[in-house]
Amino acid sequence: MIVLLPVYKPGDHLPDLVEELRDADPAKHVLIVDDGSGAAADDVLAAADDGPHVTVLRHPTNRGKGIAIKTGLTWVHENFPDHDAVTADADGQHSVADILRVAERVDSTGRLVLGVRRFDTDVPARSRFGNTLTRVLFRAATGRDVRDTQTGLRGYPAALIPWLRDVTGERFEYEMNTLLEAARAGHPVEEVTITTTYLAGNRSSHFGSLSDSVRIYRPLLLSLMRLR
Template sequence: MTILIPSYEPDERLISLIHHLKEVSDDSILVVDDGSSEEYRGIFDSAKQAGCTVLTHKMNQGKGSALKTGFDYVRQQGGSDGVVCADSDGQHLPEDILRLTKVVREHRNHIVLGSRQFTGKVPLRSRIGNSATRMVYALATGKPIQDTQTGLRGYSSEMLDWLCQIPGNRFEYEMNMLLEAPHVGYDLVEVPIDTIYLDDNKSSHFRPLADSARVYYPFLKFCASSGFAAILDFVLLFLLQGMTSNLLVSIIGSRLFSSIFNYTMNRKFVFAKRNGTAIRKSLFRYFSLVIIIMLLNYGFMYLFHENIGIPLIASKLITEALLFSFSYWAQRKIVY
């Protein structure tokens, strides 16, 4: 088993973690210096002296890039066991890291997550950030997990080719991994670990605005595509309703045109795959979903507008809000 530690401008906690791991395990330790400045050279030299392999990026490329450098190195060395990734800031206990190595050996072709339980004193930004990404991941996949942002993760060697191909070079890489895993047949295993935040997590290099935008980018793209399609749907609905005074005809007509626009945007920009999902399959699935959502749309609109008497605009807004999460989950899980 290889313990992979991506590191950018670490402190002595990295060396402390390495020494503790050496005391309790014979697993090899691979450290990737992600372009740290020269003043940190002594720390990485100490890691080498402790028996670690150290790979170096000439400039900072991001955590995702550092992880892929490590995965590629293990792949080239022919490692047949697996890799457990840990952060360099002392927030993963050696005993938790070793627990993951055991679970990786028992669960081949699984992503093993060291899931924090977020009990005790947790920095507010970490608590809010993890809650938000848990919600986004549950909406995207229909499968809730405890900790989407954990840096303590394990993988068997059969997964290394796939891990090197996942898009993303910074913190979004780990979210992309979780989003893509169900589509290639990799399940998740969660292992509870201690929640440790040192100095209110001040050592983290996570940039709240820039990196959060990268993490949520797949979901934001879907929101943008759906938003433009919704505007088109709204305009056509009211135009057709004014022309025909028939709610069913108006809904069918507006949804037909807006769904063609939405399918094109989602297939090209939101759920695009490098290997490409066959147009014929995704087209059939998408418009099957359109029919289901259109029937639900009509049912809710008829209930709210015709039966209860809620104005058309308000009925439309309520209906779309109810169906938005279902549509995202179905397209991510089934269509693309």
């Protein structure tokens, strides 16, 4: 199993997360893909890379989360073609326990797995509203009810990684596109309930409210228009 952490301007939590992952399961490999953070991230990335079973890849410029994920999936496919991958946010939102639970579900089912948040707890208003809207639109477009369409904690079985590399999208829309394409292709999706922590009101998120929302809703709306 490869734990894939796409990062941009990572904070001090990253080395701690890597260490916790290694302590919990020394056999797991941690792959960090830095999406053009520049020299300011050198110290944090060096601290995270201080140990076995850790690889750091770096984009010279910011290309988007979708590209970072695909860079990581390509590396996994080329170096560990029989390994599943779990993507997680590296800003403290996802606990090691939940990352490992998602990894276990992928291993046991061979299916795409989503770590879904509970929205009846202390979730920022914009996250709760955004998920409600995308959930309604996604159900209308695909007939599937996915409880958390915007989760960054996802498990990808090895057999689907070549397919995932071909899904379109460069930034946050990539993760929505994977769900839309999975529905069209008939790939089943498993869900694992997780506990999500929002540090400092989720200020560490690099999600641009307007521009990234447009990128996410555009493929949903296009899918709905095809049904008309």
